[in-house]
Amino acid sequence: MTTLFPSRRIQILLPLPLQGVLDYLAPDDLALQEGDFVEVPLGSKRLQGVVWSMEPPPSDVPDERLKHIYGRFDLPALPDSLMKFIDWVAAYTLSPPGAVLKMAVSVPRAFEQAKSRTAYRLAVEDPEELTAARRKVYDAAVGDMPLSVRDWRDWAGVGEGVIRGMVKAGQMTAVEIRGEDSFPAPDTTLIAPSLSTEQATAGEHFRDLVRKDKFQASLLEGVTGAGKTEVYFEAVHEALLREDSQVLVLVPEIALTAQWLDRFKDRFGEEPVIWHSELTPVQRRRAWWGVIHGNARVVVGARSALFLPFRALKLIVVDEEHSPTYKQEDGVFYHGRDMAVVRAHQADCPVILASATPSLETLVNAESGKYDWLYLGERHGPAEMPDMHAIDMRKFPPASGEWLSDPLREALQQNLERGEQSLLYLNRRGYAPLTLCRTCGHRIQCPHCSAWLVEHKKTGRLQCHHCGHWMNKPRHCPECDSEDSLVACGPGVERVAEEVERLFPEARLAVMASDELNTPGEIRETVAAIVRHEVDIIVGTQIVTKGYHFPDLTLVGVVDSDLGLSGGDMRAAERTWQQLEQVAGRAGRAEKPGTVLFQTFMPEHPVIDALVSGDRDNFLEQEANAREQRGMPPFGKLAAVILSGADYNAVVTVARQLGRAAPRLTGVQVLGPAPAPLAYLRGRHRYRLLVKTEKQVNIQNVLRAWLDSIKISGGVRLQVDIDPVSFF
Incomplete structure (x- = not known):
């Protein structure tokens, strides 16, 4: 960059929580346009900003008091559609525009000259003979994406020595990459999988929307296992047929999409570009550069990917659109699903909202005709929807200190004898949600939050799931000093897993919870083990509801179906129905029929009744009527x-x-x-x-x-x- 003498006034937006743009002076002979990245002074600092207006309104501040920009970065300008989107989000959320811009330029190294570095990718197909540590590396691999030794270590959860040993053994090969290296383009010539008539009709509808190259919001609803992903892949394929076009696919949690990434590669020959908060600075820079230069053709990411600088966005897909994780509740508060619709409108492209359990807001928009609405009512292939039954815990109470009823235990035993897999679902991490003193009744609470500390028996810790504070479980009550008087109250997944181990010692058990699976590699490894049928019983939290396909899983038992139904949240019933419908959808997704058992003390509750009877329409109609009478969203x-x-x-x-x-x-x-x-x-x-x-x-x-x-x-x-x- 070169510094020139200024002579004209422009407005710059800085990625800071300021109230608006700032006026600066720029040289007459410096070619500038709105969206250009520039370096400017602010106090004693040199900051990067974006030219927001080349024609600022009149100001009382004379030119003599303005500072000069230092120069322009050699980067493509921020696309106009993204600039409009930033302004819209700021106005809608009542946030400073600079705070929204910060989400679009959250790549500190984007303005630095890229350096060459050595990375490593897997050199051979999955060998049969591998140590347990090297198996973790293969299971953690995201396609053939090259990573540094440190990144492989963190991604797979192994030591650096394991990676270096694989390099020495020829199982990994070194490649030189730069931060701006292009991403391989998806292959649109590969043969697509065969679709059912229902899927093909929906797929052609979405292809047609992409061809029209206009904004249109659509709901793609389908029962679990109906093949919604393959349907919207048809729209992705159509978008990629256009030169330099880009596609964004939003997913609730990027770390939980291992099977989705495999399906994408099977369909298009290459992995998509990945975007989420856990990327390293080098990975973030390469992805951001790929997007702004247009060679990142398909991006799959968390909600923050909405703010990437796409040059030619032709399609947005929001998978599992009902997921509450699309809502950001820190900094700028926004809902990724709703902002995806706005982003598509600003880019004038279609947006597909896909879910087996759509949010009431989306359903109301579809019913009113504001959104297109396509429904897939049959599972793909030979699979059929599972049978669902409620277990009345008032009639079948477990023994004290136990959590599985006799009917559920019997079903687990029968499934084991048939050689089929089972899943026990409880949306509560840890061993027990509360620890209290049986002598004085004292409950151990977080010192920083009005929340109880959750016991994690494996680590011997009590932990707050809100702020992260933890302490070792004391032997004496902090209140009355009684020794060995602290007892765990209520079940978490660890406690249910403990009961399963005691009841079925021969069963191979896996626990799927964020406390147990700390890296994307561990998640991928566990999922792969389940698919290979190296696991008989899975005990998991809501992370098991994220669209996984386990062909041999035929029984789902919900340990506490009533969890989440109480409290003042207007969406409590809707959210519980969505979670339970999603987890129930893991059962019977292949040739073998599935069964779902809901343990509940309220079998007559509308949520449980809707699940067991399959009368989803009546349940949602009641929810909508109740909200409309109270004037609550979406009314x-x-x-x-x-x-x-x-x-x-x-x-x-x-x-x-x-x-x-x-x-x-x-x-x-x-x-x-x-x-x-x-x-x-x-x-x-x-x-x-x-x-x-x-x-x-x-x-x-x-x-x-x-x-x-x-x-x-x-x-x-x-x-x-x-x-x-x-x-x-």
């Missing part, structure tokens, strides 16, 4: 105002000020202030107010006018969550 609007701070009195003072100044407008209701359900989180006290409006009200304007009337002080942080998903 009304919601926003949460969250106050937090280290000083409890300061938080309460600001909360009361906001409550007194709350708008009194037709169609607007403000609830609170009240302590948040998690009133103390990560060392900060929390209060919430909930704003509820009718559908036609501009809730952002209401919030701006209200919040601007109050001065926030005393170290209190105010955050706004438009369309809240959780209410913790």
